[in-house]
Amino acid sequence: MYFWIRESWLLDHTIDEEPEIDEEIDFERGSLIQAQLPNPLVFETSYGSGDKPHHFFDYSTSIPVVSGLFADALRAVGIDNFELFPAVLRNPETGAEWGNYFAFNVLGLVDATDLESSRYSEIMAGNEDGEPALVSFDVLALKRDLLSGLEMFREPNGGCLVMSERAIRTVLASSPEEGFGIIAHEVVLT
Numbered sequence: 001m002y003f004w005i006r007e008s009w010l011l012d013h014t015i016d017e018e019p020e021i022d023e024e025i026d027f028e029r030g031s032l033i034q035a036q037l038p039n040p041l042v043f044e045t046s047y048g049s050g051d052k053p054h055h056f057f058d059y060s061t062s063i064p065v066v067s068g069l070f071a072d073a074l075r076a077v078g079i080d081n082f083e084l085f086p087a088v089l090r091n092p093e094t095g096a097e098w099g100n101y102f103a104f105n106v107l108g109l110v111d112a113t114d115l116e117s118s119r120y121s122e123i124m125a126g127n128e129d130g131e132p133a134l135v136s137f138d139v140l141a142l143k144r145d146l147l148s149g150l151e152m153f154r155e156p157n158g159g160c161l162v163m164s165e166r167a168i169r170t171v172l173a174s175s176p177e178e179g180f181g182i183i184a185h186e187v188v189l190t
Contacts, residue, residue, distance in 0.1 A: 001165040002147070003184040004140045007057045011181050015061045015089075017044040027063050028159035030109025033083060040086040041103050049096040053089050054181020057161055064104040064161070065089070066180075071102060073174035077167050079151045081107040106161060108153040110146065114190045117141035120158065133157060141188040162187060 019041040025033055043065060047053045056065040065087055074082065084102035091097075119139040126133040135157045142155070142162070151164045163171070168184050175182075 002142060002162050002187040002189065003165065003168045004137070004187050005057060005161045005163055005168065006183045006185065007055060008181045008183050011054055013045060013047045013051065013053065015043045015045050015056055015065070018061045018063050019043065021063075027103065027105050028154060030107060030154045030156075032107065033085075033105055037085050037103070040088045040099075042088050042090055043101075044092050045089045047089065047091055047096065047098070049091075049094055051096075052176065053098050053101070057182075058159075064106075065101055066104045068100040068102065069174060069176070070171060070180060071104070073171040074152065074167065076174070077151065077170045079167055081152060083107065106152060106154050108150070109156050110150060110153040110162075111156050112142045112146035113155045113157050114141040114143050114188075115157070117188060117190045134159075139188060140185065141190050144189040147189075 019038055021037060022035055025035050041063070043061065045053060055067065055070055071084055083105040087101040087103050089098040089101055118137055118141040120135040120137045122133050122135050124134040137158050137160060140155070140160055151167045153162055154160065155162055171180070172182070
């Protein structure tokens, strides 16, 4: 069983502004980031003092942001196909800051998407050079025989972060009382 991981759209606060980085740097490509990035990457947020920010995967930023606790939970199940870049969440109005956050780059792009069995809206068509269409999924279907026991990867059409049941259960079990602000959609396997 696999799950497509998203940040919760039910939470009140978000990232209001992400750090400026070279537009060629893509955290959804599934490959190593070779460029120098600011250290730390500063993400402006609307959280207030005393709040515990959640994690950001897709709604508010093109750069996923997770806590050290989230990364430690992945490592606890043997997942290491990711890069972390030090980040700070900062409320520019109050000066409140949260450390132990990281820009999160998943290594591994797996084209196992079964578009015929998925439900989606096309955002941008693919091209003749083999670039897949960019889509927004309502239901994500993956071809079971192409997954071969993978624990975590991105799929190329929507940039969705996909995790195994074992991985997401471990992550959620390690979540603080407030949770990570994650919604896990079960993936259809064909």
